[in-house]
Amino acid sequence: MPETPSDQQWDSVFHRPQRQRRSESTLSRDRIVTASVALLDRDGASALTMRKVAAELGVHATSLYWYVQRREDLIDLAVDLVLSEAAGNLPGADVPWDVVVFRVAKQYYASFADHPWVAGFAGTRPLIGPNAMALSNRIVTALRESGGVEKDQMIAATAISQQVLGAATTAVVLRGLELGNSAEAADELAAAVGTPETLGIWIPPFDDVLELLVDAIRARLGTATPEKNA
């Protein structure tokens, strides 16, 4: 009795393997980076391992190397993906230059704040992805309308992006390090040293700091505009 009716029943739609259920879930660089960001947002910086990203996609760690050369590529791509929201929302050419500077800096900072792991990586990897560049460039082009000399424009642009980075890093690191190994560390820190407020590590809102800096830029670069002096 090698072929019973019950044996034949196995050959049905329900038992035949589906064509490619994995065709939409096939690997791609985009899928890998998206999964990486999701993982980072959920579990923090320490969760970005080749093995965990791969597991998230139902694949072996070594498979990722077809799409990416090394782990650092994953970091760079994830960071730039996160900046795409801010970079896709840049103020138009009609907005006054000082408002542009303020607004772009604020959006840049917000991206860091929304994804705490970014600041940690920014201490190690340069922010030179296309979206990071788009943000920096929008600030630079805005400053070109300020009326200041080029050197002062560069100084101002540098000051702004460095302040964004420093502010984001400080805020993130203080609000519990990385989200991953932070729960215990933050508690311990608070216990050992007092909560940030009691310690005097209270940090003013970024807007206030940014305003100080933009005021300075306006004062130095903006005074020589033809309209104002005419």
Added chain:
Amino acid sequence: MPETPSDQQWDSVFHRPQRQRRSESTLSRDRIVTASVALLDRDGASALTMRKVAAELGVHATSLYWYVQRREDLIDLAVDLVLSEAAGNLPGADVPWDVVVFRVAKQYYASFADHPWVAGFAGTRPLIGPNAMALSNRIVTALRESGGVEKDQMIAATAISQQVLGAATTAVVLRGLELGNSAEAADELAAAVGTPETLGIWIPPFDDVLELLVDAIRARLGTATPEKNA
């Protein structure tokens, strides 16, 4: 012939183990941290592993756990040790407040520049060691003499330390990442994207950026000083 004269010769000052040649080279938290800094300066951030630090001291990795709870403690201690030079060289009370702010910020930045690995860790660990605190506090006390209201003093102090952190991070990350895995990465980056200068990622000297910020602080906080208005 079990005991020949030559056998007895083995029992001499030259063959007897020395009392404790290792008494000066015995472990201690200070020795561990000093070795860590040396290792970091030499081989970069990626060299700070429990096993390598231990090897540097001729000891097993697990021995370090007697003096330190975890690897992060090593990081925090190493960072603060590096800041001790700047913290031990603070301007006196007779120096004008704006000069103090400028000078301390510059020294703070110099510590980062001298030890490129610090910036990377500062993206992950809060700078709240005693020496980091001494530097911050000197800036705060200087600002108290500025004549501004307390809120503006806090904003100014925050702006300064964030600027130092952001500037140092940017400079270090761009000048070749970490020194450790940087050689190849820097070359590859330069090849792929052009050298920083050609890309437009030229960075003005920190002094110029700092001056912009200190000018802003002077403008906002310094105008109401009794001496100036009297």
Added chain:
DNA sequence: ACCTGAACACCGTTCAAGT
């Protein structure tokens, strides 16, 4: 009190092998 040694559960990355 201080250090060793074995062990555990991880890492990134390579390379040959399968399909």
Added chain:
DNA sequence: ACCTGAACACCGTTCAAGT
């Protein structure tokens, strides 16, 4: 072309054991 699987040389950290 794309993914698997085994392997290599690492990690941090624990815990019992030595002295």
